[in-house]
Amino acid sequence: MPRRSAGLLIFRYSEGEPEILLVHPGGPFWARKDEGAWSVPKGMVEEGEDELAAAIRETAEEIGETVEGPFQWLGEYRQPGGKKVLVWSVEANPPIDQSRIVSNMFSLEWPPHSGRLQQFPEVDRIAWFRLDQARQKILKGQAPILDDFSGRRNRSA
Template sequence: MVKQSAGLAIFRRGGDGIEVLLCHPGGPFWSRKDAGAWTIPKGLVDAGEDPLLAARREAHEELGTDVSGDFHWLGEYRQPGGKLVLVWAVEPQQPIDASAIVSNTFELEWPPRSGRKQSFPEIDQAEWFALEQARTKILKGQVPMLVDLEALAADEL
């Protein structure tokens, strides 16, 4: 069975057009990676869980804030590893301060084979990016989400 994740393409309108909120993964693997490492807030859909509710839950866990607004279906995106990501676009009703995120944490044996567990934030940074810059920052498999977000914003929003 294909794993499903759900996420939110959170955007705002700025002086230079649409900006999207991207998250940088925490932990030692991602610490020195920037271009091609950022992601939308997303996570696994639990069995029987409504995917939009899962997307909102994941955004809350990763950003530390509830995201509310009009949710617009963006699409399904197959990732290079095979996972299917279901995505909604939303312009939040309340501003989100990217510098004030509070992410949940995970434990990892670090350094490897040391027997020591360390706690890391799931997301160590969030930032608003103009779409053009976001295309260079986001994971390669998520670039089509930005293309569709731009088209949706031009057509419907």
């Protein structure tokens, strides 16, 4: 069975246009990567865990804030590596302050083969992006999430 992650596409309105909250992964591999490196906040669904509950939990672990609904189902997205990501959209109310990020940490042997274990944040920064900017920043495999959000928004306008 493919691995499953669950996440939230968090948005707010600025001057009448939606902005999307994306997270930048921490650690040395991602340190110098920007375009095509950002993600919606997401993480693994534990065995038997409700997927929406996992999305809320993982988001809180990555940004340090618990986001409250109402949540709208966006879809299930297959990533290039085979993992499935289940995503809900939610308007941040009140908006999330990107300067107050508090993320979980993970351990990694760094530099490779050094025998030294170092701690890195799961997410090293978060930022709000207009949809056109978010399309440049987000991981290629997650671009359909933005398309579905944009399409749903246009149908309801």
